[in-house]
Amino acid sequence: MASVDVGVALLGYGTVGASVNRLLVESADEIERATGHRLRIVRALVRDADKERSFAAADGVLTTDFAAVRDDPSIRVVAEVMGGLDPAGGYVRELLRAGKSVVTANKQLVAREGADLFAIASEAGVQLRFEASVCAAIPVVKVLRESLVVTNVHRVLGIVNGTTNFILSRMEQGGSYAEALAEAQQLGYAEADPTDDVNGADAAAKMAILATVAFGSRVALSDVDMRGITEIEPAHVVAAADLGMVVRLVGIASLLDGKVDVRVQPAFVERSHPLAAVDGAFNAVMLQGDAIREITLEGPGAGGIETASAVVADLVSVVGTAGTGFLQNDACWRELDKLPDGEWRSPFYVHLDVVDRPGVLAHAASRFAAHEVSIAQLVQRVEDGQAALELVLHTAPLGAVKAALVEIAALPEVLGPPFVAPVLSERPL
Amino acid sequence: MASVDVGVALLGYGTVGASVNRLLVESADEIERATGHRLRIVRALVRDADKERSFAAADGVLTTDFAAVRDDPSIRVVAEVMGGLDPAGGYVRELLRAGKSVVTANKQLVAREGADLFAIASEAGVQLRFEASVCAAIPVVKVLRESLVVTNVHRVLGIVNGTTNFILSRMEQGGSYAEALAEAQQLGYAEADPTDDVNGADAAAKMAILATVAFGSRVALSDVDMRGITEIEPAHVVAAADLGMVVRLVGIASLLDGKVDVRVQPAFVERSHPLAAVDGAFNAVMLQGDAIREITLEGPGAGGIETASAVVADLVSVVGTAGTGFLQNDACWRELDKLPDGEWRSPFYVHLDVVDRPGVLAHAASRFAAHEVSIAQLVQRVEDGQAALELVLHTAPLGAVKAALVEIAALPEVLGPPFVAPVLSERPL
Numbered sequence: 001m002a003s004v005d006v007g008v009a010l011l012g013y014g015t016v017g018a019s020v021n022r023l024l025v026e027s028a029d030e031i032e033r034a035t036g037h038r039l040r041i042v043r044a045l046v047r048d049a050d051k052e053r054s055f056a057a058a059d060g061v062l063t064t065d066f067a068a069v070r071d072d073p074s075i076r077v078v079a080e081v082m083g084g085l086d087p088a089g090g091y092v093r094e095l096l097r098a099g100k101s102v103v104t105a106n107k108q109l110v111a112r113e114g115a116d117l118f119a120i121a122s123e124a125g126v127q128l129r130f131e132a133s134v135c136a137a138i139p140v141v142k143v144l145r146e147s148l149v150v151t152n153v154h155r156v157l158g159i160v161n162g163t164t165n166f167i168l169s170r171m172e173q174g175g176s177y178a179e180a181l182a183e184a185q186q187l188g189y190a191e192a193d194p195t196d197d198v199n200g201a202d203a204a205a206k207m208a209i210l211a212t213v214a215f216g217s218r219v220a221l222s223d224v225d226m227r228g229i230t231e232i233e234p235a236h237v238v239a240a241a242d243l244g245m246v247v248r249l250v251g252i253a254s255l256l257d258g259k260v261d262v263r264v265q266p267a268f269v270e271r272s273h274p275l276a277a278v279d280g281a282f283n284a285v286m287l288q289g290d291a292i293r294e295i296t297l298e299g300p301g302a303g304g305i306e307t308a309s310a311v312v313a314d315l316v317s318v319v320g321t322a323g324t325g326f327l328q329n330d331a332c333w334r335e336l337d338k339l340p341d342g343e344w345r346s347p348f349y350v351h352l353d354v355v356d357r358p359g360v361l362a363h364a365a366s367r368f369a370a371h372e373v374s375i376a377q378l379v380q381r382v383e384d385g386q387a388a389l390e391l392v393l394h395t396a397p398l399g400a401v402k403a404a405l406v407e408i409a410a411l412p413e414v415l416g417p418p419f420v421a422p423v424l425s426e427r428p429l
Numbered sequence: 430m431a432s433v434d435v436g437v438a439l440l441g442y443g444t445v446g447a448s449v450n451r452l453l454v455e456s457a458d459e460i461e462r463a464t465g466h467r468l469r470i471v472r473a474l475v476r477d478a479d480k481e482r483s484f485a486a487a488d489g490v491l492t493t494d495f496a497a498v499r500d501d502p503s504i505r506v507v508a509e510v511m512g513g514l515d516p517a518g519g520y521v522r523e524l525l526r527a528g529k530s531v532v533t534a535n536k537q538l539v540a541r542e543g544a545d546l547f548a549i550a551s552e553a554g555v556q557l558r559f560e561a562s563v564c565a566a567i568p569v570v571k572v573l574r575e576s577l578v579v580t581n582v583h584r585v586l587g588i589v590n591g592t593t594n595f596i597l598s599r600m601e602q603g604g605s606y607a608e609a610l611a612e613a614q615q616l617g618y619a620e621a622d623p624t625d626d627v628n629g630a631d632a633a634a635k636m637a638i639l640a641t642v643a644f645g646s647r648v649a650l651s652d653v654d655m656r657g658i659t660e661i662e663p664a665h666v667v668a669a670a671d672l673g674m675v676v677r678l679v680g681i682a683s684l685l686d687g688k689v690d691v692r693v694q695p696a697f698v699e700r701s702h703p704l705a706a707v708d709g710a711f712n713a714v715m716l717q718g719d720a721i722r723e724i725t726l727e728g729p730g731a732g733g734i735e736t737a738s739a740v741v742a743d744l745v746s747v748v749g750t751a752g753t754g755f756l757q758n759d760a761c762w763r764e765l766d767k768l769p770d771g772e773w774r775s776p777f778y779v780h781l782d783v784v785d786r787p788g789v790l791a792h793a794a795s796r797f798a799a800h801e802v803s804i805a806q807l808v809q810r811v812e813d814g815q816a817a818l819e820l821v822l823h824t825a826p827l828g829a830v831k832a833a834l835v836e837i838a839a840l841p842e843v844l845g846p847p848f849v850a851p852v853l854s855e856r857p858l
Contacts, residue, residue, distance in 0.1 A: 019720075023579045023720065024579075026579075027578070027579035027581075030578055030579055031578060031579065033645075034574070034575075034578050131576070137580070137720065137721040137722075137724060138724060139572050139575075139576035139577075139724075142571070142572070142575065142576055143568050143571070143572065145463070146463075146568075146571065146742065146745065146746060146749070147560070147568035147571055147739075147742045148568075148738070148742070149456070149459055149460060149463045149741075149742065149745050150452045150453075150455075150456035150459055150460065150738060150741045150742070150745075151566070151738050152456075157853070216462075223767055225770065231848075235780070235817075236780065236848065236850075239778075239780060239808070239817075239819050240778075242808060242819075243778070243806065243808070243819075243821065245778075245852070247850070248853075250851070250853060252775075252851070254768070254773065256768055256772070256773075256774075257768075258766070259766050259767065259768035259769075259772075260766070260767055260768060261767070261768040261770075261772075261773045263773070265850065265851065266850050267850055267851045267852065267853050268778040268821075268850050268851070268852045268853070269852075269853040270852070270853060270854050273853050273854065274706060274708075274727065275853060276853075277703060277706045279703075290734075291448075291452065291566065291734045291735060291737065291738035292566040292728060292729065292735055292738055293566075293728070293729045293735070294728060294729075295566060295567060295568075295726065295727065295728035295729075296725075296726070296727040296728065297724065297725070297726055297727075298703065298724065298725040298726075298727070299721060299722070299723060299724035299725065300721065300722045300723075300724075303722075305719075305720045306720060306721055306722070308720065309577070309579060309580050309720035309721055310576075312578075312579045313575065313576045313577070313578065313579070316575065316578050316579075317575060320575070337687070337688050337689070338652055338688060338689055338690070339683070339685055339686075339688035339689060339690040340688075341654065341690075343685070343688075343690075344683065344685070344690045344692070345685075346681075349668075349669075349672070349674075349697040351664070351665065351668060377672065379668070379671060379672070388664075388668075390668050390671075390672070392672065392697075419660075419665065421665075421676070421694065421695050421696050421697050422679075422681070422694065422696045422697070423674070423696065423697045423698075423699070424586070424677075424679060424696050424697070424698040424699060424702050424704060424705075425699050425702065
């Protein structure tokens with residue numbers, strides 16, 4: 001299929017905008033393989049064209065003139081990554097009316113003015129996509145709209161604000177709300193003015209968008225019952241722990257007897273509940289429906305490159321669904337070699353049955369050392385006169401581990417073949 | 430946009446096939462709203478047209494003659510839900526060559542014969558989709574292909590076999606592999622012949638498909654290094670627990686220095702790792718890439734209706750991406766009322782500061798009882814002469830809980846306003 005050049009414009013060229021440009025440049029081939037189109041940034045609207053940028057735009061791309069975007073016939077789709085309601089809302093309306101599809105990362109705009117914007121897009125026969133407006137790179141809008149179209153989703157549970165999730169997780173290790181907030185600010189998880197995060201407004205905008213998509217009925221931001229975490233005290237966190245629970249800011253959207261309820265509030269979450277395990281600044285959305293029981297999506301809910309990744313996915317969907325897209329059946333476009341088995345690297349667990357005699361450990365350890373495999377953890381057990389060594393090895397090539405184990409298995413003190421399994425760890429091991 | 434009738438055929442009309450038909454009938458309006466098309470089953474190939482079915486096909490739909498499917502020009506897309514390599518593979522080839530798009534739930538077919546099938550589809554200019562072949566309703570193929578197209582996914586971790594995940598989870602409560610397998614069979618989580626599950630073959634086929642999509646290079650089933658769980662002994666499970674870990678059958682696909690490694694084996698997984706929390710027969714896939722850090726998708730990895738849901742999502746994608754699809758911007762097609770706040774139901778946690786005096790609890794309890802709110806759990810604390818009551822309430826309407834709390838707050842023994850928060854529980858509470 002012949003490749004077609006598609007002109008793309010950006011409104012805004014900050015962290016997200018520069019990342020969108022970088023992803024489009026670096027992944028031009030992947031996008032062409034997926035859609036048959038080459039996407040190219042031809043204009044980026046900025047306030048100051050001379051400012052230094054993290055990923056420079058090509059010469060002549062930056063402009064301070066909105067009309068240069070709106071009136072350029074080579075631009076088919078525009079990504080709005082400037083944020084705020086004004087002038088972003090007016091720009092998006094003008095672009096849609098001018099026949100350009102728009103992709104936006106602006107949750108406040110979609111949650112507050114979605115009804116009007118979608119009506120304009122529909123009338124103009126163009127697309128308005130908004131994956132990046134909710135939970136950054138987690139593709140929950142696409143999954144709800146395209147994969148779960150027949151599953152009658154009736155409940156959406158979400159941890160959709162990383163700042164509050166970090167603060168509440170942090171309070172479990174002791175300390176007040178104020179201390180946890182200060183630490184979040186220090187680590188960059190909370191803004192200098194954290195109001196919209198801690199009072200629930202950010203989460204409420206996301207839940208309004210998710211409920212709208214899930215239930216097919218407009219939920220405005222003002223429909224969301226909202227309560228933040230500022231009233232949470234250490235005593236609540238301790239009480240939750242005593243009950244085997246954790247305190248989290250949870251969004252709950254329900255469809256009950258044909259009526260909608262959307263709320264954001266601190267909730268007590270059982271430790272065994274999947275949402276209790278959502279780590280620090282991550283987001284998770286749990287979708288419950290008739291045909292699927294529940295599907296949970298978890299990932300980074302914020303960040304420049306993560307948001308840009310969702311913007312680019314929407315750009316790809318716009319060009320990929322208009323005409324010829326996604327007809328490229330085969331996901332294969334290259335032939336990679338298989339990694340030699342021995343070069344695969346992982347931390348490993350090893351179990352050795354050994355005779356209970358001094359020196360066994362030293363012998364085994366020396367064999368690992370000879371192959372440059374280092375030991376992270378060791379447990380020795382003795383039971384009924386038989387001993388076992390249990391080891392966790394630092395990340396090492398499988399070949400080195402196997403070579404060491406062949407020599408260890410040949411030691412007279414080692415009984416039977418060693419048991420080895422890779423270890424999955426969240427820390428580098 | 431005018432609605433177009435699209436003829437659909439099924440190969441096979443067992444549990445999955447009947448569920449696909451049911452979802453298409455019951456969700457015809459949703460599908461039309463999303464794609465502008467009405468999908469209708471016009472033929473279903475079966476071995477015995479007179480057999481009783483869970484959801485009956487319309488008169489004249491069931492046929493034992495493959496040519497009646499292949500040669501019917503009204504059929505644009507066919508869902509293959511019969512399973513097995515032969516005759517399914519031959520049928521799919523003939524259909525693709527006849528210009529019909531195919532959606533398949535057949536992981537063994539895709540993992541073993543994918544290269545040939547996709548070449549035929551590409552040559553014929555039709556689509557071959559396979560979301561249902563991996564992890565049922567979890568939309569991991571769509572997410573990898575469409576949402577993460579520019580994220581350079583370099584590692585896929587998966588718990589993609591529910592049977593083994595149930596068995597290994599079960600062994601943590603004590604008991605041997607054989608006992609856990611017997612229980613899995615009794616509960617319907619394992620087949621009478623569990624060979625393909627416990628030796629890793631089922632997981633290996635899924636990981637071959639996922640690695641192929643993630644890395645864009647064909648990974649055949651024979652490329653997967655595979656090891657099952659039959660050798661796992663209670664001692665391994667105990668040793669893992671001592672290390673703060675669990676044993677799980679994990680698929681790991683890695684892209685390392687341009688080379689591919691795909692393996693399925695028992696792994697030791699730290700309890701804090703998201704994959705350790707995957708419950709019983711559920712599946713989870715973790716995708717790690719440059720722009721997204723990691724995104725995890727979790728849900729039911731098997732089941733008739735869950736698989737059918739993925740088949741229908743692929744049917745929707747086929748008709749939705751050919752021409753006019755997904756141009757319906759606005760997700761809203763109805764106007765639902767807001768649920769009155771007081772009618773929202775949940776279990777709740779309540780904290781009351783009270784004076785340390787006999788009878789307080791009885792007074793509070795009687796107020797809850799008067800509003801038909803029942804108490805699931807109660808903790809009483811006394812500190813520095815001040816007492817606190819902490820209660821977990823069974824599921825109740827928020828209005829009843831609030832009404833009771835107004836009366837309780839007015840009791841002379843109660844100090845300050847009560848704190849109330851919903852409880853998220855995995856059990857009905």
